[in-house]
Amino acid sequence: MRHSIVLAAAALLAACSSGTHIRVSDSDARIYVNGEYVGTGHGYYSDRKPAFSKQEVTVRKDGCAEQSYTMRRNERPDLGAIVSAYYLAFPILWITQYKDHHAYEFDCLQAGNR
Numbered sequence: 001m002r003h004s005i006v007l008a009a010a011a012l013l014a015a016c017s018s019g020t021h022i023r024v025s026d027s028d029a030r031i032y033v034n035g036e037y038v039g040t041g042h043g044y045y046s047d048r049k050p051a052f053s054k055q056e057v058t059v060r061k062d063g064c065a066e067q068s069y070t071m072r073r074n075e076r077p078d079l080g081a082i083v084s085a086y087y088l089a090f091p092i093l094w095i096t097q098y099k100d101h102h103a104y105e106f107d108c109l110q111a112g113n114r
Contacts, residue, residue: 018073018097019046024059026106032058033071049073051096057104064108075099 022031027041033055038045045055050073057069078097 016048016094017046018048018078018094019044020071020098021101022057023101023103024106025104026059026061026108029059029061029064029106032060045098047073048094051094057102059104059106061106061108063110064106065110067104067106069104071098071102073098 021042021044022033022038023042024031030040031038031043033045035056035058047055049055052072052074054070054072057071058066059069060066074096076097076099078095
């Protein structure tokens, strides 16, 4: 019984998490998600936020105007959360995930020339 409870709790927590690899066309550009640095040129972002939440991806490079994009957690279904939601209502909040990869073009426009 105790083993089953631990296994169910682990499955529930795993179903809540979603992550994505982020790549930018300029390998020297810094990537931020919601203001937090995740990498230069490429990075990885993961969270446990509920389905349909949105994250702001900002790309910065010295001397260039920053560029912002929106990434939403509704890009693919999370089958683990859907199955868990059948038995427990709580995982219904995490029925979607981010795509595995996001790629963004970064055109270095001089700051102030937007």
